Amino acid sequence: MAAGTFAEKGADLELVGITKTFPGFTAIQSLDLFIPAGSFFALLGPSGCGKTTTLRLVAGLEEPTAGRIVIGGQDVTATKSFQRPVNTVFQSYALFPHMTVLENVAFGLRRRSIASPLEKAHEALRLVELDHLAARRPGQLSGGQQQRVALARAVVNRPALLLLDEPLGALDLKLRRQMQLELKDIQSEVGLTFLHVTHDQEEAMTMADTIAVMNKGEIEQMGAPEELYELPRTAFVANFLGQSNLFTGEVSGSTPDALTVAIAGQRLIIPTARAPRRKGTVTVGVRPEKLLLLTSAPAPSSGSNALGPGRVIDVSFSGVSTQYTVAIPGAGDVVVFAQNMVFGPVVHVGAEVWVSWNVEHGFGLEDSVEEAAAGVQDAAAAQSADADTRTGVTSSVRA
Known part of the structure; x- marks a missing residue:
């Protein structure tokens, strides 16, 4: 042209x-x-x-x-x-x-x-x-x-x-x-x-x-x-612009480079530069496609986070990827997007699994816990209202 x-x-x-x-x-x-x-x-x-x-x-x-x-x-x-x-x-x-x-x-x-x-x-x-x-x-x-x-x-x-x-x-x-x-x-x-x-x-x-x-x-x-996708500042943005798994927990430790947050009896690490709130109860998140689905407990690593064990409660095939919903005690339902590299799902409903992700892929929200919960509800309501042109399930904030 x-x-x-x-x-x-x-x-x-x-x-x-x-x-x-x-x-x-x-x-x-x-x-x-x-x-x-x-x-x-x-x-x-x-x-x-x-x-x-x-x-x-x-x-x-x-x-x-x-x-x-x-x-x-x-x-x-x-x-x-x-x-x-x-x-x-x-x-x-x-x-x-x-x-x-x-x-x-x-x-x-x-x-x-x-x-x-x-x-x-x-x-x-x-x-x-x-x-x-x-x-x-x-x-x-x-x-x-x-x-x-x-x-x-x-x-x-x-x-x-x-x-x-x-x-x-x-x-x-x-x-x-x-x-x-x-x-x-x-x-x-x-x-x-x-x-x-x-x-x-x-x-x-x-x-x-x-x-x-x-x-x-x-x-x-x-x-x-x-920037908005990789580092959303509020729960509304995190769940309206794509999907996010969000968790709430207490900050249990910090260094100049990283925060440690206690969630579901386990410790999650997020970079300090990606965490607007650094004290008390905070909400942290990770995108579903950043997660790895594992069938055995991962070895501890300073460069990765892990939650589990959990149970697969839903498997949904969408062509390019498969969406897995994993119920993890104390963390709620976690959504995982896995690219379809092989024919058929990697695991089936009922399987015991863990989820893991690179520390650098996590983010913290500037919302308070109450604001984050309200933001999730707003985003869910917005997606429901626009369901004729949008698809997907929005996660909720888990304590």
């Missing part, structure tokens, strides 16, 4: 003390956010967390109760939506069915009396690799093709900021994954600032440079996808 005249850097976006109150509830509470120019930024969170309200505020479709919206250094808080350097791609695409693909893309240019609207529309269609379908109408296109037309129509206006409101939600799983990669490529080509709103963790992690996880109108954690 050649970006041509679309290779213009987008503008940065800054939200300063944004609050949005509706009758009876507050959707966003004192939100501060800075998105650098030219980045692909994702707002990730469950339904009702405030992410779509944030996008509508940026687009000018809602007015903030308090705070300022600054795009490219200019305060646009009181500016009408059509006067902002912003375009939005919606899940519904909102294409005109009676117009051709080319006419749909050129529509906004013609309304603003931009020179050479058809030439610019053809260029935008070439960007999304659909110029050969310029004469067709939207009803003659697939869902993925319509999504690309909607993107071309938004990009052709050269907005400083492109807003994506669940743009892939209407596509089937295989096409959605394909479009995730294509959208990322297009963003790199055009050089605009993308603000993507989604509840789909995989979508956010695949495309975004930076993710802000929202919950109850506030940002719980923000950072690169790898």
